[in-house]
Every structure is written in C-alpha cells, then in structure tokens.
Amino acid sequence: MNDHIITVENLTKKFGELVAVNGINFEVAPGEIFGFLGPNGAGKTTTINILCTLIKPTSGKATVNGFDVVRQQSQVRHSIGLVFQDPSLDERLSGMQNLYFHALVYNVPAKIRQQRIEQVLRMMELWDKRHGVVRTYSGGMKRRLELARGLLHHPKVLFLDEPTLGLDPQTRNRLWEYILDLRESEGLTIFLTTHYMDEAEKADRIAIMDYGKIVALDTPERLKDIVSQDIVAVTTDDNDQAAQEIQQRYQIETRRDGNELVFEVAQGEKFLPAFIREFKTRILSVSLRHPSLDDVFLKLTGHEIREESAGDTFKAIARRHGYRTRR
C-alpha cells in the first residue's frame, strides 16, 4: 500500500480498433485537486469511467482509496462521489427524494440520514427548493443538486466530469467556490476533467491528455514554464515579407495562425516598443500575451484545444477514425 488515494498503472482501454486510453500512469495524493485537460475524445471520460468502475480496463491496473477498481468494485463505489458530464437525476422526483434515494443506496445510517441531507442541501443553497420536482430546476440548480448528492455519503474522492459544461459564467464561478470550499473543509480529493483552460488552472496538478496518452503532468505554473516566453501576434500588409524580416532581424521562427503571425519573445513588454519602431513591413495590429495553458497544449501536441463547436465535433469524429487534423 502507499499514501496515494488514486494510482493508475499502464491503464489501457480499447473499444474495438479505437484505443481510447493508451497505457497511462499517474498518482493522486489525498486532498489534491487533480485535473485532466484535453480536447473531446482525448480519453478523459473513459479514464474516469474506469476509475469509478463503470467500465473495465482492457489492461493495466488502477486503485482508488486503496481498492482495486476491477476486483473491489463495491468498496471503490463507497469511496467515491460522482458528478457526470450529463445529468443523472430522477427528474420526476423532488430534490429531497433524489437525495433520499441516494442515501438509501449508499447505506447512510437512518439516524443521520435526514441531518446529512439537510446539510448538503443547505450547503448548495437548495434547502428552500427541496420539495420542488427536479424537472423544474434550472441547469445550475441541477448541477448543485448533483454535487450535493455526490457528497452525501462522505466520499474520499469526488469525480467531476466536465462539471461546469453548459453553465453560464456566474454559475460556473459559484460552483467553483463550492468546490474549493469543500476541499478546504472536508479535505476531499477532487478529480476533474475539463476542456476549459481557466478551470484547469484551479487544479493543484494537471495531466494533459491527447489521443489517449498523458503528454504532460505537472502544476499549472510549471507547465506554463514549458512556454517560457511571451507570445506576440501581429497582422501586417504582407505576412510573408514580415516573417522573413522577423527571421532576419531577430532570428526567431514564426508560425501562421489564421491571418496572424505568431512568435515567442523573452520579455515581451520591452521587446514591443523597439519592434514597432524598427519594423519595415507595415503593421496592422499587434498583441502580446503571457503564456496560458492553451499555449502549453499547443506546444506539446501541435494542435489547439478548443471549446466545443460544430467544427470540433467533426474533428473529434475524424480523430476517432484515426485521421489527424493538424494545421
């Protein structure tokens, strides 16, 4: 046994020809917020489904709270709370009844059942609405109810699979306040997947996943050090000529992104004034960014992570069929 609350060794899951998870390894310490970051179809949800015993791995080993996810399913299930990507409430019952059902199934002792239910409902500010039928709840309320339910049986690890997907920014922020409070007050380990970069930055450590593999695993700060330099994006009259000029003048490689020319420099704030003064090709616009996890992802994988859109759904499908869509 070791001190880690989650251990994953050489975990692989194949669906027919498709390798959804490809020999990944990592460990999570108790009380940690551990984030899985990657585009749709990268294997994040598959990994969570294995860890919460919903599907069996093709090969490899994983433990949660010291229990094997294949051989000790029941113990693992008692140790974890879950908030799925898609809602999983009984919409025809009230919020209270949903929690009561959960308390029964997870064997929360009858004596403390009511008290626990009240506690989590108040924490999620749903106590006043407890008798309302879930069907009538807003998207944010449903998510909060699911979070309340995931906490009801005092799990050791809370899995959050894209917990704020489809929620408005205010609700997202509130939800994050709850999550951070919980870690503070309950010492809960939180395992989350997301494809929102700003959300991933709230984690203690992040594993970046792409095509079923973990391409990097570190704290957000250290990951950002991978892209140590600032990023300058310019648009000009003639991008080809500009690229050549940048190459000659500063010995820096540029990269095209749409109609922008992107390159990295140390100390961007000092670089820009001189750059604009000296540059011969006419500059139409210029912007300076400090590195974000987006840039880290791009640097590590060669392609961008994007929020879901029609184009990306297509890419995700193409990706599943093995066509790489690189720029």
Place this chain on the structure above:
Amino acid sequence: MMNNLRGAYTIWYRDMLRFWRDKMRLIGAVVLPLLFLFVFGSGMGSMMGALSPGVNFSQFIFPGIIGMTVLMTSFMSGVSVVWDREFGFLKEVLVAPISRASVAAGKTLGAATIAVIQGAIILCFAPLIDFSLAPATVALLLPSMFLLAVAMGSFGVLLATRIKTMEAFQAIMPMLTFPMIFLSGVFYPIEAGPVWMSVISKINPATYGTTIIRQVALRGVPGATFDLSLFGHTMSLWDNVGILAAFAAVMILLGMHSFSRQE
C-alpha cells in the same frame, strides 16, 4: 445478502415514489381497460349473448382485461429502464454500491407491484357488470396477477438491457405489446379461434397468465373455464401456473444476468 436486499428494496421504493407522484399515469392506465370493458364489451356483448351458460361477453372479457392491464403495466414499467438510460438516471444506479442483479430484481418487483395495484383497481368494477367475486376468489386472483406481472416485468427489464436507443424502443414496443395482448385470449376463447391463431397464442407466455386469471375468476361458474389444451392435454390451473412460473424464472435470471453485464 443484506446489501442485495437493500438494493432491491431501494429500487422498488423509487418506483413506488414515482407511481405515487404520477397520479395522471394511474388514471390513464385505468381508462383504456375500462373503455374496453364497458364500451367494447357492452357493444359486442349485446350482439353475442352468452358465451357459455351464465357468462356473457362482458363477464368473459373481464378477467382478460385484468390480465391485459397487468401485462401492459408490468411490461411497460420493466422496459422503463430505457427511459432511465435516456435521462441519465441509470448511471447513478449503475455506479451505486449495490449489485446489478439486485437492481434488476428490484425493478421487476416494482413493476409487478404497480401492475397488481392497477389490476386490483379494475377488479373493483366487477359489480358494474354483475360479476360476482367471492373474497376467496379475490385472495387467489392477487397472487395470479402477481405471477403474470413478475413474468412480464422481468421480460421488460431483459428487453431494456438490450435496447440501447429510443428509436429502437419506439419501434419495438407496439410490435410486441399489441400482438401479446390480442393473442393472449383477452377478447375471445383461444380454443374457439382458427388453428394458426391458437398456435401463436400458445407460444405467447402472456396467454397462460390471462388463462390463469380467467380460470380463477370464473371458478364459481361450472363449465365456464375456457381451458387451454396443449398437445391434446387439457391444461389445469396448476399446469398453467407451472408454465408461467418457469417462464418468469428464466426471464428473471436472464434479466439479472444481462443487467450485470451491461456497461
């Protein structure tokens, strides 16, 4: 063991909660059988006269309609697992620390309980068609209804583990329910119909359920049992119970097995 019982009880309890909340469903489920009984039954009955001494058409279809109510309700409730999958709730059940087999068992029992309650409601209309029911007959009818309900409920659960999409569900359901009802001797005595129909009816497990209910309900009327005959053998009440119980047992085991294996 305790864990499994608790699991089955919880799933059953949820079905009861939902049933109680959905009183409209209760009314809806009773209206159709009553339409058949009073409108269809009276209309057809006035042309037909007695089917057997002391049994007019309404009185003949009355046990059949109870069987139909039980069959439809339990089958639909069993299959409702498909809706749970569609709306995501099934996931909450599947990751819960209770065995899958106990979930299937609880679902079957929930479906059966609801079906028996609805069958019993129809039973209350007996006096309106001059159907005399002794208390002892009622006491025998309830377990008969329950047996049919368990058989059809577990069949529904088994089916639900195999149907993965709503489209398939909507295509399959009417194709199964209506033939199962019309070919189970609800509206006519099976042995009086054409041979091809009676052959299909005897393959239909629901037939044995409606026959049991009719045999029990009409046990006070001599010579009016409308018995089935299988390979030249006249099926007694216990023969029918044996066949239906065997079918129910197989369905429960397959349902529990299939439920355990789904991902």
